Amino acid sequence: MSKFKKKADAKQEIPTSALPDIIFMLLFFFMVTTVLRESSINVKQVIPEARELTKLQKKSLVKHLYIGEPKKTEIWGKEPKIQANDAFIDTKDIILWVSREKAKMKEHEREQITIDLKVDEEAKRGLISDVELQLRKANARKLLYTTRQRVEI
């Protein structure tokens, strides 16, 4: 009988003292793996899909250009525009933009600048080839077309 009673007395509670630690671990994971968004994107961005993606190693060498139809078509019209940092720029301003971005980088890394073109899939090649020509003139020849991984069914 005494044996029986002892069992009934056993603690039923699950120790929750480690819960904050678990949550903190999750928190740190997200803090480390994510990057705060630098600028809000004002152009439509439906990124095309591809299979043969490669990953870039050094994030500090990558500068982004966003190309697509503006989200506020009533102000900016329907023609695709180029967004650099927080503003729309013209193709002729790209050389200036590249040299400004290069100036922000460490001296020995400047020549390794990589331009990441985030292009909406509806954008036309005409505009993009104009951008590429300007990048060639600005001596920023490393280019990455951002794509999503195509999921095979």
Place this chain on the structure above:
Amino acid sequence: MPKRARQTPEINSSSMADIAFLLLIFFLVTTTIANDKGLFLLLPPDPDQLEDLDIKIPERNLFKIQINSADRLLVENEPLTDTDELKGMIREFVLNNGRDPESSDNPQKAIVSLKTDRGTTQKKFIEVLDQIKGAYHDIYAGRAGVSNKKWRELAADHTDPEDDRLYEMGRGVLPDGKPEIPMNISIAEPTKIGG
């Protein structure tokens, strides 16, 4: 007085989890996982500084892909509807090594030329570029004896000596230090026929 001294100074930590949760949710909402993946391309140098060299490339060493403003494909002057067929065609073209007199002399001379119209959408362009890249990646991966995915990881980062060995095996090294199978992709100035 003694009663007070006996009190254990304990901070109530039951709400710690809630605080941490709040922070976690904040970071979940405000951040985006960085997506720096895509198709890498090296542009040719500034056209103004290039000397006007008129190099004649024999027709057999060029694999011509053209896309018009309606996103239709013309491969080696013949229409093609299924883009997925390109990969195999490019592979055969690059590894021809002079067997077929209509196809390339050797992989060093083989050039894949991609010409679009100003009205071609980026979607189609990426689709075709993906096929070209895929053909080369498959060749490299096959030679190095690794999977295509592993090869792409190697190409991005081959600082490890073992990775570097595989990388060199895939691309092959000629006596003059150039790769045996270079990825010669030429992207021509778009035409202005279509809107």
